[in-house]
Amino acid sequence: MALSFNGLASSVPPEIGSMSLLQNLDLNGNQLEGELPATISSLKDLYSLDCSNNKFIGTIPSIGSKKLLSAAFANNSFLGSFPRTFCQIASLALLDLSSNQLSGELPNCGFPSILKKCKQLIVLDIGPIPQGLLANLTSMMKPQTEFNMTSLVHHQVLHLDATMNFVDRIDVNWKMKSYTFQGTIALMIGIDLSGNSFSGEIPTELANLRGLRFLNLSRNHLSGHIPENIGDLKLLESLDCSWNELSGAIPSSISKLASLSTLNLSNNNLSGEIPVGNQLQTLDDPSIYNNNSGLCGFPLVACSKGSSGTVETLDTELETVYFCYSIIAGLVIGFWLWLGSLVFFKTWRTYVFCCVDRFQHKVMKRWRAFR
Secondary structure, rough: OOOOOOOOOOOOHHHHHOOOOOEEEEOOOOOOOOEEEHHHHOOOOEEEEOOOOEEEOOOOOOOOOOOOOOOOOOOOOOOOOHHHHHHHHOOOEEEEEEOOOOOOOOOOOOOHHHHHOOOOOOOEEEEOOOOOOOOOOHHHHHOOOOOOOOOOOOOOEEEEEOOEEEEEEEEEOOOOOEEEEEOOEEOEEEEEEEOOOOOOOOHHHHHHHOOOEEEEEOOOEEEEEOOHHHOOOOOOOOEOOOOOOEEEEHHHHHHHHHOOOOEEEOOOOOEEEEOOOOOHHHOOHHHOOOOOOOEEOOOOOOOOHHHHHHHHHHHHHHHHHHHHHHHHHHHHHHHHHHHHHHHOOOOHHHHHHHHHHHHHHHHHHHHHOOO
16 A cells, blocks of 8 residues: 555554555655554554654554564654564564654663564664674675665665565665655665764674675764774775764775765764775765865875874884883893892802903003003
């Protein structure tokens, strides 16, 4: 049942639960309000449910279908905690709860346990990023050969059919412009965790998701370095880590992303020289590196000789200091070893004193002869 963008108002009648054979329910983009009826739990054959962009309130009702592939509740006013109903839906491939008023703690089956059961999960649009969250998303670890779109940053799924193809329409922000595509679009793989309050470092296990086409971690509180193994995401076309607190140098492995066509690392604390090579040379918009005062190199101002050789110069200076210290330490240790041998070994002490006496006798003898 496709009722999206029809200007529907009022509330959803509870009688909808009597449509026992319903597989797809699309209520996106209307003016529907009130609570979603609890009778939705009676729809046992439901594959796709989209209630996004309405005025729904209250809590998200239980979902009775174990076949659910796609569930979207974005841009409403839903209250309460994370719905426990999703803990048991292993078939779930897309879950969008963004832009609501959910609160409280995650359920006992909570992150990442919820997602460990969802091994078919391919698109996740949802806090630090939970440890182990990404380890079991096996569908993201392999390329999807049917994928036929490029430069994907964000998406909005309206339908998902039983053959795992997105259908009807998809809204895409592609190279800073918005596009709407009609018809069947083959499966896309990506993670959008933007606009949350995630903190801590970006998990290195992210690089295990070799099938990723787009990754959006923008507008969070992520810190630390960009993972060195980011270059393992060979199929990545779009990477957005802007508006975080990332620091350190941009890893050189990012130049291995041969498919990268959209990049945004602005508004962080990154420093050092921007890597060069491959697709990075085509990304000539300086704004993608804005507000990183320590960055230099193409397409920003060239790095000065002093800044580019800072590390090498520092290493040379440290080597010189260590060399001087080692010489001084050797002299001090040698002196105390010699002095200690005179104190503790009588034979050595007697021999040294005899040598000194003989030397003194020769000097005095020659001095008297000279006079």
